[in-house]
Amino acid sequence: MLCRGEVKTSRSPNGLGAGLGLVFLIISLIWETGTAAALTKSEENTIRVFQQVAPGVVNITTTAVAYDFFFNPYPAEGSGSGFIVTEEGHIVTNLHVVRDQVELEVTLADGSKWPARVVGKAPASDLALIKIEAPREAVKPLPLGPSKGVQVGQKVLAVGSPFGLGHTLTTGTVSSVGRDVRVSREVVIRGAIQTNAAINPGNSGGPLINSQGEVIGVNTAIFSPTGANVGIGFAIPSETVRQLLPGLVSPWPRVVSWVLAAVLVGLFVWWLRRRL
Amino acid sequence: MRAVAGLVGSSLIVGFALLLGLNLSTSPAGSSLAVTEDEQNNIEVYRAVAPAVVNITSISVERDFFFNIVPRQGTGSGCIINPEGYILTNHHVIEDAQRLEVTLADGSKWRGKLVGTDPDSDLAVIKIEAPRERLVSLPMGDSNTLLVGQKVLAIGNPFGLGQTLSTGVVSSLKRTLRARNGVLMEDIVQTDASINPGNSGGALLDSSGRLIGVNTAIFSPTGASVGIGFAIPVSTAKRLVPELIAKGYYAYPWIGATVTTLVPEDARVVGLAADRGALIVETVRSGPAAKAGLQGGTRRVRVGNRIIILGGDVVVAIDGRKLETADDLINTIREKRPGDTITLEVYRGGLQRDRLQVLLEERPRQR
Missing domain, CATH: 2.40.10.10 (Trypsin-like serine proteases)
Structure with a gap:
């Protein structure tokens, strides 16, 4: 709990604040290793990340x-x-x-x-x-993290509602990166992140999270002969989301560009007819 | 000048702290032999407590089509909970067993001897x-302080493969699950550690190697693990085990009435004053509810494509706490003991408000 606040201060752009935050972070680390008897470091990280993102x-x-x-x-x-x-x-x-x-x-x-x-x-x-x-x-928005630097073997957390069981946490590692996965006739996930964290029907659309609490993917599909998890899940990388987000938030740029194109074509036709 | 001195001072502090931090991060790496801290922990816990987990084979006798006797075997798991040889497992593991x-x-x-069993919470001793x-017993932990994300270890006998370890995290807490007889079990722990048929009755442990749950059920369209397993919290086991050992059963308090949830839509359609609560469908003759004067339903009414039984009292509060569903009433009663008195606020005939005292009795047992 203590650590959570410190991580935030260390992110502040202010130099002195960052330095102080670092000191606090280290002190809290020392303090934690001294007192935390029951939970391992890995557990503490998972618990903290879940509490941050849930x-x-x-x-x-x-x-x-x-x-x-x-x-x-x-x-x-x-x-x-x-x-x-x-x-x-x-x-x-x-x-x-x-x-x-x-x-x-x-x-x-x-x-x-x-x-x-x-x-x-x-x-x-x-x-x-x-x-x-x-x-x-x-409303508590989640930060979109970088999906470019994702390494095979790093820890990932999936939070979602498998079979309607809300806010279920499952964990695993990144099994593969950069796969192009054809999900259906029209959908191909480019650069998919493959994971062995349990992904099931109902997890679709939920975030795949790294150990920093950043979203690195959107859980979308599984490979399974049974329809439920066998340890092969695929997520759309967060870079794809980042690229598409502006266009999804507002349709106006697209509308404006179509209108412009139509006007140009109109002008061209008008010019052609004048020439003939 | 002062600012410079301050800067130098703070950078010194940072430097020292960094050194300390580095020292701290390097020291544990030296002690562990090529395995990470997390792996070391798994290995230690498995070594310490795996001997306390047992395989249970239940043998029942069936007759085939030609009335020949055919033995049938089922397997499950269990955990030794004290040095006298008492073993905790699931009711459904030992349910049909003759041996x-x-x-x-x-x-x-x-040879195992059945000491006590409770179908409502799916536990048996x-x-x-x-x-x-020869016996290693498992220390009981605390399931009330669990956190989502915490590591859990499951040890059991999946598909008959004894002493299998699987790990995962706590996926969720406070789930509810229906036992095979339809009774709602509360505070269930959900995990993504692989739980498969045969793991039933086995131990769910925390990273300190203490028992925090009894692996009981999975959600799966395939019959094998898909990463959604459920365990009965050890708090339930702690409450039941002493009584199971002493008496062979757990004495549940009993109100002697059948209740159903009243939904606001139905209440509006049939014109009841209360819109939420537990509707008394019927009371058992000379049961606690009937003695206290609670009234059951008298007429059947079709609402949409369902039939509801009306005319009975609608319970809207128990001991001053408002209730929403029939399960609220059942669960509050289940926390009491036989001999306790509860105060119910009811709408008589759907209109007039009344307050009743019910003396809970011990639930009659089948068999």
Whole structure:
């Protein structure tokens, strides 16, 4: 707990603050090794990272209308995961979690439920951005980390809702990096991070986290003959998310560029007709 | 000048601290032999406590199509909890057994005797008459101070492969799980350590090698581990074991009524004053609820495509605490002991508010 605050101060851009933070960090390290008898360092790291990131991970419940044998309509529920990326309440998830859904409900870590709407879609990479109108103090965005320097063998944590079991933590290591994985006919994950942390249906859209508490990927697919975890999960690297995020947050740049293109084509046609 | 002196001073402090920090990080690496601290910990815990985990083979006799007698074997795990040879395991491991065979870590086999069992919490205690020097007992830890992310070790007998170690972390706490007879079990510990058929009754340990749970169930569409395992917390075992050893069963308090959850939608449709609570469907004749004057349902009403039984009291609070579902009522009662009195706030006939005192009795046992 003590350490958590110190890590934050050491990140501050102020030089003196950074120096002081470093001193505090080391002192706290010494203090920790002196007192922590029950838990190993690795455990303490996992616990701290989970406590840091859990408020930023959400459970997404989707409702579609289905019909039973007697054609009575009933709501068919599905569940997936997602994580908050902005203080305005933007949430990154997989497109296959939110596609074709009538109603989206987001459950935050504190148990509060919020209706959500889809803001942007990236079908080729199976990513979607949704938004909830929650007050800022309820929204805890997660930092997007670098996925370029991810090494095979480093520890990763996955937080999500496998089979609807909200805020489940699973851990493992990076099994492989830079794979191109074809998930379906239209979706290929470029530069996927492969992990042996247990990923199951319902984990989709949840974050893959490094030991610093940064998001390095979006858990998206598994390889499995059974439909459940066998130790081979794939995540979309955070670089892909970072590249697509601006376009997902606001559709205007895309609209403006299409309009511009249309105007140019129009002008060209007009010029051609004048020439003829 | 002062600023410069301050800078030099602070950089000296930083330097010293760095040195200290470096020293600290290098010293443990020297002592461990080519394994990391974490590996060392796993090895130590396994060495220390694996002998306390046993294999349990339950042998039952069935008759095949031609009425020939066919023995059937099931395997599970168990942990020795004290030097007299008492072994904690799951109820479902020993459920149908006609004979129990316990294999210790040293390979010796012993005849197990059923001491006590509790289907509601899926726990059982068996005993073997082995000499004390062959028995290693497992220290019990504390499951109330667990944290998500903490390392756990599972030792058991998956698919009959005795003394198997698997590791993982605490994935989640405070889950609920239904026992095979439909009773809700609370405070279940979820883990991603591989738990497979045969691990049932085996030990879930913390990094200090203390028992924190009894591996009981998995969530899996395939029947084998997918990284979602559940363990009964050791706190439940601590509460039950003394009574299981003394009496052979755990005496649950009993109210003698069938209850169901009243949902707001139904309450609105049928016009009840209370919108949430536990609806009394029926009371057992001369049971505690009936003696206290609680009333069961009288008429059946179809709401949508379900049938609910109305006319009974709606319990909205127990001992001054509001309740939302029938499980709230059941769980509060389960924390009491037979002979305790509870105060219920009820809506009589759905309209008039009333307060009743119920004296809990010991639940009648089947068999």
